[in-house]
Amino acid sequence: MLADQARGLLADRAGPDRLRALIDSGADWDEELWQELGNLGFLGAAIPEEFGGMGLSALHLGVICEELGRANAAVPFFSSSVLAAGAIALAGTAAQKAKWLPMLAAGGSVATFAYCEGPAGWSDRAVACRADGGALMGSKYPVADAGVASLAVVLAKQEQSLSLYLVELSGPRVTRRRLPGFDQLRPHYSLTFDGVDAEPMKALPATAAMERLFDLAAVQAAFEGVGGADACLAMALRYATDRQIFGRPLASFQAIKHRLADIAKDIELARSNAYYAGWAADNSEGELPASAASARLLAIGTFERAARENIQVHGGIGYTFEADCHFYYRRERTLATNLGTREYWADRLIAHLPGFDIAAGEHGL
Amino acid sequence: MDFEDSPQEAAFRMEVRAWLEENAPAFAFAPGEKLTDHEIVQRGCAWQKRMAEGGYAGILLPRHLGGRGGSIVEAVVFGEEAAQFDLPRGAYLNIGMGMALPVIGKHGTPEQIERFTGPTLRGELTWCQLFSEPAAGSDLAAVRTSAVRDGDDYIVNGQKVWSSWAHETDWGILIARTDPTVPKHKGLSFFVVDMKTPGIEVRPIRQISGASDFNETFLTDVRIPQSSRIGAEGDGWACAMTVLMGERLNQGGSRGDRGIARLIRLAAKTPRGEGTALDSSAVRLALAEAYAEEQGERWFQARLRTMVSRGDNPGALASMVKLAFANRLQRTSGLAMEVLGMAGVAPMDDDAVTQDIHEDYIWSTALRIAGGADEVLRNQIAERVLGMPGDMRADKGVPFNKL
Numbered sequence: 110m111l112a113d114q115a116r117g118l119l120a121d122r123a124g125p126d127r128l129r130a131l132i133d134s135g136a137d138w139d140e141e142l143w144q145e146l147g148n149l150g151f152l153g154a155a156i157p158e159e160f161g162g163m164g165l166s167a168l169h170l171g172v173i174c175e176e177l178g179r180a181n182a183a184v185p186f187f188s189s190s191v192l193a194a195g196a197i198a199l200a201g202t203a204a205q206k207a208k209w210l211p212m213l214a215a216g217g218s219v220a221t222f223a224y225c226e227g228p229a230g231w232s233d234r235a236v237a238c239r240a241d242g243g244a245l246m247g248s249k250y251p252v253a254d255a256g257v258a259s260l261a262v263v264l265a266k267q268e269q270s271l272s273l274y275l276v277e278l279s280g281p282r283v284t285r286r287r288l289p290g291f292d293q294l295r296p297h298y299s300l301t302f303d304g305v306d307a308e309p310m311k312a313l314p315a316t317a318a319m320e321r322l323f324d325l326a327a328v329q330a331a332f333e334g335v336g337g338a339d340a341c342l343a344m345a346l347r348y349a350t351d352r353q354i355f356g357r358p359l360a361s362f363q364a365i366k367h368r369l370a371d372i373a374k375d376i377e378l379a380r381s382n383a384y385y386a387g388w389a390a391d392n393s394e395g396e397l398p399a400s401a402a403s404a405r406l407l408a409i410g411t412f413e414r415a416a417r418e419n420i421q422v423h424g425g426i427g428y429t430f431e432a433d434c435h436f437y438y439r440r441e442r443t444l445a446t447n448l449g450t451r452e453y454w455a456d457r458l459i460a461h462l463p464g465f466d467i468a469a470g471e472h473g474l
Numbered sequence: 475m476d477f478e479d480s481p482q483e484a485a486f487r488m489e490v491r492a493w494l495e496e497n498a499p500a501f502a503f504a505p506g507e508k509l510t511d512h513e514i515v516q517r518g519c520a521w522q523k524r525m526a527e528g529g530y531a532g533i534l535l536p537r538h539l540g541g542r543g544g545s546i547v548e549a550v551v552f553g554e555e556a557a558q559f560d561l562p563r564g565a566y567l568n569i570g571m572g573m574a575l576p577v578i579g580k581h582g583t584p585e586q587i588e589r590f591t592g593p594t595l596r597g598e599l600t601w602c603q604l605f606s607e608p609a610a611g612s613d614l615a616a617v618r619t620s621a622v623r624d625g626d627d628y629i630v631n632g633q634k635v636w637s638s639w640a641h642e643t644d645w646g647i648l649i650a651r652t653d654p655t656v657p658k659h660k661g662l663s664f665f666v667v668d669m670k671t672p673g674i675e676v677r678p679i680r681q682i683s684g685a686s687d688f689n690e691t692f693l694t695d696v697r698i699p700q701s702s703r704i705g706a707e708g709d710g711w712a713c714a715m716t717v718l719m720g721e722r723l724n725q726g727g728s729r730g731d732r733g734i735a736r737l738i739r740l741a742a743k744t745p746r747g748e749g750t751a752l753d754s755s756a757v758r759l760a761l762a763e764a765y766a767e768e769q770g771e772r773w774f775q776a777r778l779r780t781m782v783s784r785g786d787n788p789g790a791l792a793s794m795v796k797l798a799f800a801n802r803l804q805r806t807s808g809l810a811m812e813v814l815g816m817a818g819v820a821p822m823d824d825d826a827v828t829q830d831i832h833e834d835y836i837w838s839t840a841l842r843i844a845g846g847a848d849e850v851l852r853n854q855i856a857e858r859v860l861g862m863p864g865d866m867r868a869d870k871g872v873p874f875n876k877l
Contacts (some may be wrong), residue, residue, distance in 0.1 A: 160613050269594035346860055361863040363849075373855055374794040377777075378770030385773040403766040408765070452755055455762035459752065462735060462765070 110173045118145060119180035120156070125433040132293045133185050137256040137449040139183040143216060146184065153214025154195050160210035167325065167390035171383060178336025184295040185219050185254035191329045192322065193220030196262040200273050200310040200318040201344035209260065209275070221258040223249035223276075223300055224319070230449070231264055238265035238302065240274050245307035250299035251288055253447070261300065263307065264315060269392060271315040274307035292443040318342040323448050324401040324457075328390055331383040331401075331408035334444050338376050338408070341415035341437050359422075368418055375411040382407050397417060397459035402454040409445050416441040477776060479551070486548055490555045493528055502559040506826060511687065515600060515642045517714045518562035522571075531595045532571060539579050540591050546782045564687070565638035570594045570601035571583030573717040574647050577664065590645075590666070602640040603715065604648040604670070604691055607633060611843075612850045614649070614718075615711060616869075617728070619693060621665065627697045628652070629667070630673075634691040636844070639763050640676045641689055643668035646668060647717070648698075649710050654875040657817035661874055662710030666702050683836045718846075734765040737810045740827060744814055751813045764806045771798050789790035793851040796841075800847070804838035807831050 123142050131139055146152055155170045156162025161430040165173075170191075177186055194213045197206055197220075226249060229235035238247030245265055255261065255278070263274045278285065282305035290297045310318075346369060349360035359365055384402035389396040420427035420434045427434045479487055500776045501521040503509075509517065524530040527789035533549040535541020542548070556563075571594065578590050593599035610616040619632025630650055640646065646667050670674070673696035678686035705713050738761050741752040751757050775795055778788045811818030821828035842848050856862040869877050 175656065346862070350862070357866075358863055361866065363853070363865065364861075366862050367849070367852040369860060369862070370852040370855035373796055373860055377791065377794055378767065378774050378798060380775055381773035382766060382770045384777070385477060399765075400769070402762065403769040406763055406766040407770050418547075451759055452764075455755070457760040458762040458765060459738060459758050462738060 111169060112176060114149070115151065115173050115176035116179065118149065119176055119182060123180050123182050125436070128183065128294060128433075128436055129430065130402035131321050136183070136472045137287075137296050138185060138254070139280060140257075141449060142182060143184050143219075146186070147216025149210060152186070152190050152216040153210075155190060155198075156210050156214040157198065159354075160206060161214040162194075162210065166387070167245070167328055168384065168387035171387045174329045174332040175336035175339075175383075178333035178342045178440075181294060181337065181340070181440050185221065185257060187326075187329065187333065188221040188254040188258065189219045191326050192222035193260065193262050195277070195322050195325055196222060196273060196318065197310070199322055200313040200315070201275070202310065202312055205275060205308070205310060214337060218260055219254065219258045220260040220262065221252055221254045221257070222423060223252040223261045224264045225249065225251060236264060236266055236271060238263065240267050240309070241264040243307055243309075244304040245274060245276055245302040246304060248299055248301045248466060251290070251307060251350055252300050253295055253297050253443075255285055255298035255300055256287060256296055262310070263300075263302075263321070265307065267309070272431075273310040273315050275310060276302065276305055280305060292439045294440065295443050305410040320398075320457075322398050325447055327389055327401045327405040327454070328383065330448060331379065331386065331404035334408035334412040335380045335383055337437050337444070338372070338379065338412040338415035340413075341419035341434070342369060342372050342376060344433060345372075345415075345419045348423050348426075364371065365422060368422070372411070372415050372424040375407075375414065379404070379407040379411040396463055399458050399463060402458035402461070405448070406451065406458070409441075409451070412437075412441045412444060430453060475520070475868050477773070483547055486767055487551050487555060488551050488874075490530070493530070494523075494555055494559065496776040497524055497528060497562060498556065498559040502561050505560075507794045511639070512560060513643050513657075514564065515566045515639065518564060518567045519597035519600065521562050522567055522595075526596045532575065533577065535571075535575060535591075535595070537745060539575070539587060540595050546552045547779060550779055552745070554825070565602070566600050566643055567735075569603050569638065569647070570599065572602060574601045574645070574666070577713050577716045578666070578704055580716050581664070583708065585701070586666075586704065592869075598804075599645060600643040602637050602643040602689075602691075603717075604634040604637050604640070604646040604667070606636045608635055611636075612847050614714065617649055617651060619648075619660065620654070621652050621663060621698065626700050628700070630665075630667075630693050630696040630698055632693050634693070635679070635689075637676070637689045637691045639687055639689075640669065640691050641678055641686075642824075643749065646691070647704075649714055651874065652707050652710075655873050656708075658869060658874045658877070659711045660708055662714070663707050664704045664710040664713035665698050666704060667696065671696050671698070682839070683833065691754075734761060734768045734806060736827075737761060737806060737813070738765065740810065741813050757813055760809055761806075763801060766797065767802050771795055771802070774798075787836065793846060793854050796846065797848060797851045797855070800838055800841040803834055803841065807834035807838060811835065 122145060125140060133358050150163055151173055153162030154165045154173055158164040195212060197209055213220055224231040226235050226237060238245065238249060245263065249263060259277065259279055261276045261278055263276045264271060265274055282303045284301040286299045288297045288299060349365050350358055352359040382404040386400040389400040416437045420438060423432055423434055501517060501524065517655055522531060529542060530552060532541030533544040533552055534546065537543035577593060578586055590599065605614060607617050607619060609618065619630065619634065621630045632650065646669055648665040648667050649659050649662055651667060652663040673694045675692040677690045679688045680686055680692060681688060691761040741757055741761060742750050744751040746753065778792060781788050814828060818828060853865065858862055
């Protein structure tokens with residue numbers, strides 16, 4: 110039901126020709142689609158009802174993310190509705206939630222989440238941004254969707270400790286610069302802050318909030334990756350079925366059949382992990398870190414193979430702008446690198462394996 | 475999909491758990507216990523008898539055949555709970571319960587059902603499978619073993635291979651060619667045969683594992699009465715499909731699934747440099763990805779189980795589990811040996827864990843071939859799930875004796 114509604118809208122309004130037009134015009138986003146999603150209430154999908162959202166479960170939110178991944182939609186849903194709204198819901202004060210969540214739910218404001226400082230990431234050592242005295246100084250990059258966001262949740266230091274801050278981006282003390290991004294449909298920016306007001310989010314310590322937020326967001330990114338991988342499989346299958354070669358369909362060759370069978374199998378396993386992690390997010394907090402990591406690792410690996418093999422199955426036509434493979438080939442790298450790479454999730458999985466505490470030593474085999 | 479038991483399932487699980495705690499320990503293999511093949515089968519038959527007494531033999535088998543008439547979910551719950559014990563569950567039991575009885579129940583006469591069902595359920599009659607031949611494995615319909623009518627009997631000649639436990643079991647299920655003048659799938663018939671019939675010679679195959687639980691079976695002028703044919707003459711392929719679909723649903727996680735969490739614990743106990751093998755990010759990544767795959771198989775099976783309990787047929791989706799499991803088992807047991815370094819190749823005598831890993835690494839090769847080889851499963855997924863064209867078949871429509 111929810112899936113059909115989302116898939117129908119995206120197929121109608123955000124098809125591949127629309128994506129090509131957005132790239133050609135150098136657009137930051139598909140603003141019309143964003144309005145449509147807002148009209149349907151999707152932008153507040155994860156925001157609690159008391160703040161004007163739909164208060165959907167993680168599994169239902171996953172349905173929307175899977176469809177956005179399938180369409181490779183050019184909207185800041187992940188930045189705004191999943192990460193920024195998620196951060197505010199987790200770490201924001203009552204006043205901050207009441208002020209910002211209804212605006213994000215309605216789509217009137219777009220928010221983003223600024224955590225990285227270049228390749229060093231977001232570790233305690235990497236973060237140089239400072240918010241001493243409530244005035245934020247420093248740079249964050251890359252920050253997804255910062256071109257259209259009016260609000261950012263920013264990770265910065267005050268004295269020696271990391272905190273999350275709410276920062277409005279519209280004033281003169283913020284400089285935004287679009288980076289030569291690999292994903293043409295999800296622009297990334299650098300943000301430079303020169304003493305802009307930064308309001309601390311005090312409901313939860315930053316490290317705990319980040320870990321929890323990333324676990325929850327990884328589940329949604331896994332759904333997005335499954336949707337993208339599924340789109341690649343469908344595209345490769347359609348092309349191989351139509352394309353005649355050596356007097357028969359390309360799809361009749363085992364070299365193609367077996368490759369797509371493996372990808373189909375990988376997608377089912379990845380989707381199963383995403384479902385379980387979604388269930389755990391709402392029902393079994395203790396299992397969330399390992400199940401989110403499992404979902405994340407399998408979904409990203411699956412999307413990676415699907416995006417690569419999709420171009421391979423298409424042959425030369427897959428290397429053209431007119432074919433649709435490249436949207437996914439680029440988007441996959443965005444998913445593979447945000448929220449931490451494979452090593453981060455491998456560590457998280459092993460550190461939170463159910464019934465297993467490495468620090469405690471002996472466990473009996 | 476459902477990740478938790480329904481109230482009825484939970485009640486059934488508690489009932490099963492209590493029964494197993496009472497009954498299973500006496501039949502479970504002790505760690506390191508060494509038994510002869512004959513003793514293993516005897517243990518299996520005794521356990522089968524106990525399950526029958528408890529009402530848990532043949533959970534999926536309809537009541538009128540003497541089974542429990544239960545749901546797939548109940549069978550899965552029983553399997554999950556029974557897996558807490560190292561119970562006999564080899565082919566010497568599974569072929570009878572999972573293949574012979576379903577095919578006899580579906581295609582057999584009332585007399586055949588009456589004759590074979592009770593004794594098999596009670597562990598008094600064990601079965602082997604006489605399907606594959608040296609020139610008919612993945613292409614099973616190419617079997618050459620012939621069954622020629624002679625009065626009320628058939629005279630059977632041919633050679634079968636990979637007949638698991640044929641050296642210790644009582645009866646066999648057999649596919650043979652009754653009509654070589656029609657295309658290969660159409661000329662087959664399905665039989666049951668007493669393994670003590672004159673003319674049957676079973677020769678154990680020395681396997682790469684060191685065990686010899688598979689066999690070659692030679693059939694020379696073996697007389698099989700017509701009353702031992704299951705289904706009509708020429709219906710052998712349909713009978714075989716009943717058997718093989720059962721085989722596919724049983725596979726995956728049935729043997730050697732010792733869990734990635736166990737390998738992670740092993741790495742955490744294996745000294746390396748100043749710390750342990752688990753301090754290596756390469757090891758952590760490889761094990762975490764393996765764990766993610768294992769979880770994917772587990773929750774995919776939960777989805778299939780939900781599908782079945784709602785009355786849908788997962789069809790070739792079930793092939794994905796076996797394809798994933800066999801390949802992962804090979805990769806991860808190989809990885810585990812590397813985590814242990816040289817000791818992974820030559821452990822101390824009392825290191826049962828590493829010896830299990832060796833067994834997994836060897837067994838995974840068989841698992842990638844048996845019950846649908848990787849390549850057959852990929853074809854099935856491509857054709858039946860994705861709707862891709864079938865392979866070009868040079869033998870299509872050609873009478874078998876003209877091939």
